[in-house]
Amino acid sequence: MNYLIRGATLPDGTTRDLAVRDGLIAETTDGEVIDAGGLRVLPGLVDIHTHLRQPGREDAETIETGSRAAALGGYTAVCAMANTDPVADAAGIVEQVWRLGREVGLVDVQPVGAVTLGLKGERLAELGAMAESAAGVRVFSDDGHCVHDAAVMRRALEYVKAFDGVIAQHAEDPKLTVGAQMNEGEQSARLGLAGWPAVAEEAIIARDALLAAHVGSRLHVCHVSTAGSVEVLRWAKSRGIRVTAEVTPHHLLLTDELAATYDPVYKVNPPLRTAEDVTALREALADGTIDAVATDHAPHAREDKECEWAAARPGMLGLETALPIVIKTMVETGLLDWAGVAERMSHAPARIANLESRHGRPLTPGEPANLTLVDPAQRWTVTPDGLASISRNTPYTGLELPGAIVATFLRGRATVLDGKAQA
Ligand SMILES: NC(=O)N[C@@H](CC(=O)O)C(=O)O
Numbered sequence: 056m057n058y059l060i061r062g063a064t065l066p067d068g069t070t071r072d073l074a075v076r077d078g079l080i081a082e083t084t085d086g087e088v089i090d091a092g093g094l095r096v097l098p099g100l101v102d103i104h105t106h107l108r109q110p111g112r113e114d115a116e117t118i119e120t121g122s123r124a125a126a127l128g129g130y131t132a133v134c135a136m137a138n139t140d141p142v143a144d145a146a147g148i149v150e151q152v153w154r155l156g157r158e159v160g161l162v163d164v165q166p167v168g169a170v171t172l173g174l175k176g177e178r179l180a181e182l183g184a185m186a187e188s189a190a191g192v193r194v195f196s197d198d199g200h201c202v203h204d205a206a207v208m209r210r211a212l213e214y215v216k217a218f219d220g221v222i223a224q225h226a227e228d229p230k231l232t233v234g235a236q237m238n239e240g241e242q243s244a245r246l247g248l249a250g251w252p253a254v255a256e257e258a259i260i261a262r263d264a265l266l267a268a269h270v271g272s273r274l275h276v277c278h279v280s281t282a283g284s285v286e287v288l289r290w291a292k293s294r295g296i297r298v299t300a301e302v303t304p305h306h307l308l309l310t311d312e313l314a315a316t317y318d319p320v321y322k323v324n325p326p327l328r329t330a331e332d333v334t335a336l337r338e339a340l341a342d343g344t345i346d347a348v349a350t351d352h353a354p355h356a357r358e359d360k361e362c363e364w365a366a367a368r369p370g371m372l373g374l375e376t377a378l379p380i381v382i383k384t385m386v387e388t389g390l391l392d393w394a395g396v397a398e399r400m401s402h403a404p405a406r407i408a409n410l411e412s413r414h415g416r417p418l419t420p421g422e423p424a425n426l427t428l429v430d431p432a433q434r435w436t437v438t439p440d441g442l443a444s445i446s447r448n449t450p451y452t453g454l455e456l457p458g459a460i461v462a463t464f465l466r467g468r469a470t471v472l473d474g475k476a477q478a
Pocket residue numbers: 106138198199200225322323324325351353354368369370371
C-alpha cells in the first residue's frame with residue numbers, strides 16, 4: 056500500500072507533501088491520499104525504555120499488547136527491558152523476544168539484555184552471546200535494579216566496548232533506599248513514608264560517569280529524576296565523558312505531592328520528585344543535558360497496584376501518553392520546538408540504542424518510511440479503558456492532553472490509521 060500524505064508540517068516548520076512508496080519515503084506516488092493539513096509529521100518515535108512483561112507476566116502486558124500501545128503512541132521502535140521472568144540474560148531469551156516482536160509486526164521490538172545473571176548484580180550475563188545473537192543486542196541494563204558493585208559495573212563497561220554497546224544504568228544506591236516508598240523530603244516527612252533520597256541517584260551517576268571515563272566506554276542513565284543529577288550530567292558532559300541520559304514524561308509533569316493521595320498509581324521508581332526537580336528536568340531536556348525522553352512504560356496487574364501503598368509495585372503506563380505529555384510540558388511551554396521533539400523522541404534515542412541505521416532517520420526520499428502523524432490541536436481525555444495496554448495503571452486518568460496520534464507508519468505500512476491500530 057502506498058500513501059500520499061498531503062500538506063503535513065515537518066519538524067522544521069515547512070509544509071509539503073510526503074510520498075510513501077514500497078516502504079520508503081519517495082518523491083511522488085499514487086496510492087491512498089491522506090489529508091494532513093494542520094498535522095505534524097515526525098520521524099517514528101523510539102522508546103529506549105519499555106517494559107513489555109513477556110515472558111513471565113502476560114497478565115500485565117504482552118509483546119502484542121505493548122506493541123499496539125506503542126504504535127498508538129506514535130512509536131515505531133521500542134527497547135524491551137530485561138526484567139522479565141525468566142530474565143533476558145542469555146541469547147535464547149532475547150532471540151525469543153525479538154522473534155515475537157517481529158511476528159506481531161506493529162513496532163520493532165529491540166530486546167535489552169541484562170548486565171548481570173538474573174539481575175543479581177554479581178556475575179556478568181552472556182553479553183557477547185546476546186550481542187552476536189539474531190537480536191543483535193547493544194543496550195544492556197539491570198533496570199529495576201542498580202548495578203551497584205563498582206567492579207562489576209567497570210567490567211560491564213569494558214566488555215561492551217568491543218561492539219559499541221552501552222550500559223543503561225538504573226541509578227539507585229540500594230543502601231540508601233532500603234524500604235523507600237517515595238521521594239525523601241518535606242512530603243515524606245509529613246506522610247510518614249520512608250524516603251528515597253536524591254543523593255542515592257546522584258552518587259551513582261557521578262561514580263558511573265567516572266568509571267565510563269576511566270575505561271573509555273559509553274554510559275546511559277535511565278530515568279533521571281533530580282536537579283542534582285542534571286548538575287552531575289552537565290559536569291560529565293563538559294568533561295567530554297560519553298554519557299547520555301533519558302527523562303520520563305511523568306518526571307516532567309508530576310510531583311511528590313501526589314503521594315498524599317496514598318493512591319499507588321503514583322508510586323514509581325525513581326519516585327516523583329519536587330516541583331524544583333521538574334523545572335530542572337525540563338530545562339535539561341531543552342538544553343540537551345538530557346538527551347532523550349523514554350517512557351519507562353511499566354504495566355502492572357490490578358492486584359499489584361490496587362492495594363495499600365507500601366505493598367504496591369512501582370511503575371506507570373507511558374507509551375500512549377508520552378508524546379502528549381511532552382507537547383504539554385515542553386512545546387506548549389515554549390521550551391522545545393518540534394525539531395526538538397523529533398530529536399529527543401526519535402533521533403537521539405535511535406542513536407543511543409544503536410538503531411540509527413533504521414530509525415530516527417531524516418524525512419527525505421530513500422529513507423525508510425517510519426513516520427508519525429499528530430494533530431497538535433486535538434485534545435483528548437485519558438481514560439484507562441481507552442488505552443490498549445492490558446494494565447490500567449495510568450496516572451493521567453481524567454487529564455485532558457493536547458496532541459492526538461492520527462497515524463503511524465512502520466516501513467511504509469500503516470500500523471495506526473485514523474487513530475486506530477491496524478491489527
Ligand atoms: N519504573 C518502575 O517503577 N518500575 C519498573 C522498573 C524500573 O524501571 O525501575 C518495573 O519494571 O516495573
